[in-house]
Amino acid sequence: xxxxxxxxxxxxxxxxxxxxxxxxxxxxxxxxxxxxxxxxxxxxxxxxxxxxxxxxxxxxxxxxxxxxxxxxxxxxxxxxxxxxxxxxxxxxxxxxxxxxxxxxxxxxxxxxxxxxxxxxx
Amino acid sequence: xxxxxxxxxxxxxxxxxxxxxxxxxxxxxxxxxxxxxxxxxxxxxxxxxxxxxxxxxxxxxxxxxxxxxxxxxxxxxxxxxxxxxxxxxxxxxxxxxxxxxxxxxxxxxxx
Numbered sequence: 737x738x739x740x741x742x743x744x745x746x747x748x749x750x751x752x753x754x755x756x757x758x759x760x761x762x763x764x765x766x767x768x769x770x771x772x773x774x775x776x777x778x779x780x781x782x783x784x785x786x787x788x789x790x791x792x793x794x795x796x797x798x799x800x801x802x803x804x805x806x807x808x809x810x811x812x813x814x815x816x817x818x819x820x821x822x823x824x825x826x827x828x829x830x831x832x833x834x835x836x837x838x839x840x841x842x843x844x845x846x847x848x849x850x851x852x853x854x855x856x857x
Numbered sequence: 858x859x860x861x862x863x864x865x866x867x868x869x870x871x872x873x874x875x876x877x878x879x880x881x882x883x884x885x886x887x888x889x890x891x892x893x894x895x896x897x898x899x900x901x902x903x904x905x906x907x908x909x910x911x912x913x914x915x916x917x918x919x920x921x922x923x924x925x926x927x928x929x930x931x932x933x934x935x936x937x938x939x940x941x942x943x944x945x946x947x948x949x950x951x952x953x954x955x956x957x958x959x960x961x962x963x964x965x966x967x968x
Contacts, residue, residue, distance in 0.1 A: 773903075780860070780962035781895070781903065781946050795956050831902060840891040840950045842957050845914060847902035 738762040740832055740848035747854045748822050755818035756851045758832030765808075766790045768834040770815040771844055772806060776828040784830075787815065788837065822855045829853075861886065861947055861960035868966040874935040877963045879947030880928055885958055887928035891950035894923055894932045897962075898943045907932060934965070942967045 743757040758770065772784040785796040789808040796804075807816045815832055830851045833844035862880040869875040879886065879894075886892060894907035905914055907923035910930060920936045930949070934941055947960035 780944075781897070781959050783948075783957050783959055786956065797956075833903075840889055842891050842948050842950045843893050843905060843908040843914075844895070844903075844948070845905045845908070847904070849902055 738846050740834065740846055742830075742832060742848035742851045745852040745854070747856070749857055750822055750824055750855055752822050752855075753818070753820050754822055754853065755816050756830060756853065758815040758817075758848050760813045760815070760834070763834075765810055765813040767837060769837055770806070770808060771833045771835055772804075772815075772817050773831045773833060773844075774800075774828045775831070775850075776825075781831075784817075786835070789815070790837075822853075824855050824857075826853060827855045861949060861958055863945075863947060863960040863963045865961070866964045866966065868968055869934075869937045870968045871937050871939065873937050874933060875937060875965065877932045877934075877945050877947075877965070879930040879932070879949075879960045881930075881949055881951075881958070882928055884955070885949040885951040886925065886930050888952075889950045890925070892923070892925060892930040893948045894921075894930075895946045895948065896941075896943045897946060903946070937967050939967050941965060 739761045741759045766789050771786045774782045784800045787794045787806040805818050832848040892910045895903040896906045897903040910925045911923040922933045945963045951958045
């Protein structure tokens, strides 16, 4: 069974750092890119970026470039999303998903359960 | 990146059909046959319901169908059921630089 299991909810202060995870199982990790999607409270889904676990080739939505870093660890089939300096505006639900390593594929067929990040002083 | 344009809300009664539009540009929806649709119930993970414009993944009822004409993709839900009440998002490939773009989301209310 394919599963993407995300780390638990986080409460942080502005300026702090954070790394959340997305642990995958049930498929060949390197056959799919990992996608990260944000949903701010009361807002829609936003594509943050995508990473190829094979070579860590990463494409960021320009809106997130420089503020978050995506990474993977193929030894434990896990993807990460991290912030060095959190802002209150980073308060949101974050989802990981996957897509096939095929040009143009935008079929995010399996999703994690989401990680709620709250940034507040 | 400009989001694809979706109506903010649509509604229908049980048994009726509704169509949700997703309008992009000649750089995304109009250029590629790579459009997907997602159903999102609050508090749950989004679910892929239409892939590659009009394909239904395994397990998705045939009440859900997708199509595309020009720069606009559409999701049609026929035989509305109460459990269809959710937010729906479209997503399109937009080339190697922009990569992907989401629609703004449509809230479906089943009356």
